[in-house]
Amino acid sequence: MMNSQIASRIVANLTHSGDKVVIYFGDKQIKAAEFLDLIQIYRRGLINLHRHENIAILMKTSPDALALFIASLSVAKNTCFFDPNWPEDIIKKTANLAQIDMIISDDSQSAVDTLSHLVLKTPTVTADHEAEAEVNNLDGNYDPNYTCFTSGSTGLPKGCMRSEMSWIRSFGSDQKFTDIQESDTVIVPGSFAHSLFLYAAIRGLYTGATIALFTNFHPNRIVEIFEHINNGVIFAVPTQLDALVHSTCQHGENIKRILSTGSKLPISIYEKLVDVFTEAVIVEFYGTSELSYVAARTVSVDDPETLVGRPLPNVEISIKGPDGADIPMGSEGLVYVKSDLAFRGYVSHSGLQEADKSICVGDAGFFDFNGDLHLVGRMDRAFQSSGRNIIPEAIETALTSIEGVALAAVFGVPDATRENRIAAVLCIDAQITKPDLISCLRQSLATYAIPSIYYKCDIWPKTTSGKIDLITLRSKLLAKELEVLF
Structure with a gap:
């Protein structure tokens, strides 16, 4: 017996897949x-541990890590994924913050309180029937939770707790756009420490599809798998x-969908993408770790750069001004989302900080007169320059539309006269000069x-x-570690 509907569904799919x-x-x-056996061995090992509250997994992306999850x-x-790249101090502090009962790692040399995954795979492990009964009676019909964390690049990571039902509802809401079928192969090109890629793997198995996992992101290794599949679905940033x-x-x-x-x-x-993946439908989702999916659309070359798409089922979006009042259609403001796909709240030392019913994560946008959502940037990236409000994303979009510019990031550099200079x-990937860039930008941006x-940066963090x-990139800029472009 399993309390998790997701685990039960995956086990049933595997049982019938042979x-x-x-x-x-x-x-x-x-x-x-083979994968079903691995899940069952891990489950028996976890039951015998008698720790059934908060479990954290500190492992790189692999079938073992997924089976353990x-x-x-x-x-x-509550189950969490910790990033194996976090420093030891961050791991300890995050475990304390999230009140973790046990960290499971495949690194026997780890300084934190860990249990090697090899212990859980011992073939002689048998189920403790009293512990099994204890698991089956955890608060009756409780809803299991999953907590994902930010990367931890700026201090202590922030944990977002989602209920299992919010995931299941997301599976239903995204089907129109993902169109995942049992005959598909879902490509998972990133770390389980990031919620998108864990979601993609679980999403595929929940549907009965095949998945492709990669410990690290190596483009050439990922494209090698295309030869072996007929209906590929890629989740990626x-x-x-x-x-x-x-x-x-x-x-x-051989790729049918790119998400x-x-x-x-x-x-x-x-x-x-259109040139390389000639048969693929390309879909863009707007969402966050806190909100899950918010809006989506099938992408077209004629779309405005700011277009996100229509809100998904059971998602309500409102645009509000600084005073919290709704603002007219077509006007820019903060995006607020009310959704049954959203997270429960942030984890803290005092327990779960329940999320508001209407959530704003700092994104700025507007609705057009067709009812489609547009995003213009994040308010926490905006800055002032000569009395003007500067939205970096709008400038970055204009820069990457210039032929030869592969990536762009815009920052405010403190300036005594202007408040900030725009950098x-x-x-x-071409011999572009500063005058060339300015000439092109004059066609799409206001002078200010x-x-x-x-600056030029060949290897991006x-x-x-x-x-x-962006945080590391800005630090490099301010430390004058980047090459100036003339």
Whole structure:
């Protein structure tokens, strides 16, 4: 008996799949029966531990880590994934914050209180029937929770707790756009420490599809899998998609869907995707770790750069001004979301801080007169320059639309006269000069919004999720570690 509906559904799918390959991992092809055995062994091991509250997994992406997560869902009230790249001090503090009862790691040398995964795989482990009964009676019909964390690049990570039912509702809400079927292979190109990729793996198994896992993001290794599948579905962030199209990509026609989320998908990357993945429908989701999915659309080359799409079922969006009052359609303001897909709240030393019914995560946007949502940036990235409110994302969009500009990040650099000067950091694949950039930007930006300083950066820092690490990039800029572009 399992308290988790997700775990029960996955176990049922595996039970009826027999010899079907359900996981590609490196050069391994793992069949349903083999993966099912792994889940059951882990579950028996966890039951015998008599710790059924908060379990954290400190492991790199792998079939073992995924099997352990599914097993933990079925026996624990709350399961977390910790990032193996976190420093030891961050791991200890986060465990204390989230009131973790046990950290499970595959690193026997770890300084934290861990249990090697090899212990859980011992074939002689048998179920403790009293412990099994204890698990089956945890608060009656409780709803298991999953807590994801920020990358921890700026101090202590922030934990977002989601209920299992919010995941299940998300599975139903995204089906129109993901169209995941049992015959598909879901490509999972990132770390389970980032909620998007754990969601993608569970989403595939929950539907009965095959999944492809990768310990690290290596574009050439990922595209190699395309040869072995017929109906591929890729979950990825835009920077990963850009890397994939620049790899030696063959058999792109075997990908049927590309699902982009995490940040806005630039039209320049979309155009490259269309050339490589000739049969794929490209979908962009707007969502966050806190909110799950909010809105989505099938992308078209003619879409405005700011367009996100329509709210998903059971998602209500309102645009409010600084005073919290609703503002007219077409006017920019803060995006507030009310949804049964959203998280329960943030974890803290004092317990769970329940989320408000209407949640704002700092995104700014507006509704057009067709009822579609547009995003113009994050209020916490906005800054003032010469008395003007500067939205970095709008300038970044204009920069990446210039031929030869692969990536762009815009920052405010403190200035005694202007408050901030506008600085742009660029990854360029052509001989572009500062005058060239300014000439192009004059066609799409107001004069006050055109950056006055330009820097070149060939190797861009990335977060665990594959997004641009803006904090590290800004630090490099302020430390004068970047090459000035003239």
